[in-house]
Structure formats: structure tokens, C-alpha cells
Amino acid sequence: MLPFLRLLFSALLAAAIMFSVVNLSESDDYLTQRINILNSDNTLFAGGKLNLSDKELVVNELILKEKKAELTEAHQNVSNFLPSRHFFQARPDIEKSNVFSIIKKLPKGASLHTHLTAAVSADFMIENITYKENIYGCFINGIFKLRFLGNADDDKTCDWKELKKYREEDPNFDQWLKKQMSLEVDNPLDVYPSIDVIWQRFKKIFSTAYDMVCYKPVFKEYIYQLLKELYEDNVMYTELRGTFMPLYDLNGTVYDTKEFFNVFIETVEEFKQDHPRFLGARYIHSIYRGVTPEVLKSGLDELITLKKLYPQFIAGFDFVGYEEEGRPIVEFHKVLLEASEELKFFFHAGETNWYGSTDLNLIDAVLLNSSRIGHAFALSRHPILMHLVKAKDIAIELCPISNQVLMLNEDPRTHPAISLLAKDFPVVISNDDPSAWGASGLSYDWYVAFLAMTPVDVGIEVLKKFAMDSIRYSAMNDDEKDTALEKWSLDWQIFLEDMLK
Numbered sequence: 001m002l003p004f005l006r007l008l009f010s011a012l013l014a015a016a017i018m019f020s021v022v023n024l025s026e027s028d029d030y031l032t033q034r035i036n037i038l039n040s041d042n043t044l045f046a047g048g049k050l051n052l053s054d055k056e057l058v059v060n061e062l063i064l065k066e067k068k069a070e071l072t073e074a075h076q077n078v079s080n081f082l083p084s085r086h087f088f089q090a091r092p093d094i095e096k097s098n099v100f101s102i103i104k105k106l107p108k109g110a111s112l113h114t115h116l117t118a119a120v121s122a123d124f125m126i127e128n129i130t131y132k133e134n135i136y137g138c139f140i141n142g143i144f145k146l147r148f149l150g151n152a153d154d155d156k157t158c159d160w161k162e163l164k165k166y167r168e169e170d171p172n173f174d175q176w177l178k179k180q181m182s183l184e185v186d187n188p189l190d191v192y193p194s195i196d197v198i199w200q201r202f203k204k205i206f207s208t209a210y211d212m213v214c215y216k217p218v219f220k221e222y223i224y225q226l227l228k229e230l231y232e233d234n235v236m237y238t239e240l241r242g243t244f245m246p247l248y249d250l251n252g253t254v255y256d257t258k259e260f261f262n263v264f265i266e267t268v269e270e271f272k273q274d275h276p277r278f279l280g281a282r283y284i285h286s287i288y289r290g291v292t293p294e295v296l297k298s299g300l301d302e303l304i305t306l307k308k309l310y311p312q313f314i315a316g317f318d319f320v321g322y323e324e325e326g327r328p329i330v331e332f333h334k335v336l337l338e339a340s341e342e343l344k345f346f347f348h349a350g351e352t353n354w355y356g357s358t359d360l361n362l363i364d365a366v367l368l369n370s371s372r373i374g375h376a377f378a379l380s381r382h383p384i385l386m387h388l389v390k391a392k393d394i395a396i397e398l399c400p401i402s403n404q405v406l407m408l409n410e411d412p413r414t415h416p417a418i419s420l421l422a423k424d425f426p427v428v429i430s431n432d433d434p435s436a437w438g439a440s441g442l443s444y445d446w447y448v449a450f451l452a453m454t455p456v457d458v459g460i461e462v463l464k465k466f467a468m469d470s471i472r473y474s475a476m477n478d479d480e481k482d483t484a485l486e487k488w489s490l491d492w493q494i495f496l497e498d499m500l501k
């Protein structure tokens, strides 16, 4: 059967099932039919088809009790509803929420959409990295840059000054430095009046710490800390989007890309040895979406060569950058089709509010068989694409806090991915660039999704589905996924026991 016909058939089948569900229990009793519709809706919702054990049913009562308490308070005064408040302002209160503390304890599986250079909390970087010896700072093109230097006089790119001296001159230097590395401000809606303004700022915050993190000993420490922040949030595996970072030493040696991978992989292995419950990490290579097709081609050729050297570690390819400013994916389709023989794709696509322009990247993501799609914010406007995504079993990486901070969606209760969850599309909750907004781990995004994007009566089943889908839709192979699901099940049982105490 042609894929489109198969699709149409499955859509008709779904409609027929829905119809029969309502009619099966046909009754003159209006209220019974009403309940039947609601039950059918809840069964269709993500996780609604999972069978829950006795223990899970008891824990579900506890979770729903807390969820309903927070929702009831919010119904009385919507300004109390934490997911709808700006994350910068809501975060301290989210940390006091009972639902949040349950979610923190819950084994969440995998974190599949995180950018390497925005994945370690700024506080850790300031307290543990910027107090090391040999670290300097300087403004280059209006951006404050940090760098380790053996001898600052040898580097003529800037008039470098030791951070020690900055601190002597300004007792509030650390607070100022943190602001250079983060989007956080007290009054976000005034400082960032539009999506363009926040993206201009967003692009800059990565630059401040970039050279500092490329210092080889710091890079190791950075990766270790990144995994630790996930692990402490009960995440057991991650896939990180990044670019090749040119590691260097104080004596001026700059290492090649192989060294970047060797140090990266070695650090992941060390972390696994120290934390046997942690399963590992993979790398998704990113290239800026504004390059020419020729530059993309040479970048992908290099990636394909490296993938042969690190076949397990390199999961595939994605575009990075502000989608409105980049070239449409269709301009690259020939190069990408050629590379698709050797590489899997994990495209950011449809991270937009425009209709009929930038969102059309979603068509390319689907046609190019993207394994997952980052954001897919505009997907629910394209019914045929929605069917294709479902039929091709492509998971959506949902990053609700990113979408709020980067001004795609102010209130997650109106997030378009709710309609995907309602139809049981595979969705993996992701954190995107947590350090840019003072988050770490996955719990904040899980909290927002659970409280604002799922119905009041939906509890543990959707949380379980999120966790299991994060493993199922990862780039692990089938055996690894089985092992991961087994390990996750053990952690899940421990979580249930803990909740029952």
C-alpha cells in the first residue's frame, strides 16, 4: 500500500474506533455518554493505554492528590499557577512544589535534546572554574570572553586581564559575570520585548564561556559536571548536540577533533565507572543552518569520516541556530539526501510561530526521515505531516521552558504540543539550554509539561510514558534499549517503594 493510502487508512480506522467506542456503550443517558467520551479521550492521551500495577495505582493517588492541590490553588488565582508565570520568576517557587519534588525523585530515563555548551549551571562554572589559576578575561567585539593562558602577553588577540584583578576592582564581579553567561534578568518582558531581541542576546551568551571550556582539563571537568547534574536529577542517559571544540593546553597546543572525541568519550566512561547506574552519552553534531550547501557538504563529509572512527558515540546530525535566520532545509536537500546513507538526522524544525514559511522545515525533516524532531512547535498546523510523523514513528522533543523563555509560547497551557500528547504522539521532554535560564536536569521541564499540558486526572501513566519513550526513541541500539529499560524498571520500582513509605 502506498504510504499515503496507509496513512489515510489508519486515520479512518482511528475515526472508526473512536466512533465505536462512543457507540459501544450507547445509552440514552446523556451523562453516561459524556463520561464515555472523556474516558476515550483519556485513553487516547499519552500513557493512557499503559496497564498500571497495584503499586503504581497507589502511587498514582499520591501524585494526583498533589497535582490537584496545585491546580485547585491555581484555579482560585491563576497567577499562582507556576508553569504560566515566566520561568525566571517562577523557578524558586517551583523548587518548593510537592509535584516538583516527586518529579525530581522519579527516574526520568534519558535527556535527548540538550546543547553541550548550555548544559552546566552557571553557578558551578563561576565557583569551580573561574577561580582557577591562569584564567583571564577581555572584551572581544563587545562580548566578554574568558580564556586560560600560560602567558597572557603571548596572546595578542586582546588586552587580557586576570579575573583576580577584575574581582579586586569590582566586588560584584561574579554576579556581573553570571549575567554574561545567562539570559536571566529580573524583568524579562521589558529586557526582551521580542523574539528577535532575545535571540540576539541568546547567541552571545555561549561565547563568554566557550574558550574557557575548550581548555582541555576544564573540558573534562565540564563534561563530568554535565553528566552529574543529569544523574542527580535521576536521568540515566543523554544525547548532546554540539560542535567540535578545539581543545587546548596552557603551553599553546591546540588539539585536533579526534582529541575532542577522545577526551569526551574517556570522561563519559569515567563517569560511568564512578556511577554504575548511568548508561552513557552520545553526540549529535550540529552545523549552523546559515551556511552554504557547499560548506554543509564538507562538514558532513568530515562528520561521516569521524563517525567511522566513533560509530557508537556519534549518533548523527542536526542544524543549529535561529530557524528564522537560517536557510530553509530544502536548500540543502540534495546534500542531506546523499549523507542520509551514512548519517541519522535529528533536526530542529518548526521552532516558529510563522505559518507557511519557516514551519515548512517540518516537511523536510519528515521527508529526510529525521529520527526525532526538535520542538516541531508548528507541527499541529499541518495535519498531513502529523499523520506522517505518527506513521513514521518520529518522536517530538518537547522543550516547554525553552519555548517560553525564547518567546514562542508564553503560557504552556496553550502549547500546541498538547494536541500531540492528546493523540498519543511519542514525545520526549527535553531541556534544550538549561543553563541559559538557570535550570539543570530535566525536572523543571517535566514539571511544566505535567502540570500545564496534561489533563487533571492524568497522573503516573503519562510520567511513565515520558520516561519509557525517552529510552525507546533514543539513538541506542535495540539491545542497549532493552538493557536500559530493564535498569530503568529497577529504578522505577525503587521510586514506587520510596513513594509508598
Ligand SMILES: [Zn+2]
Pocket: 113, 115, 348, 374, 432
Ligand atoms: Zn535546541
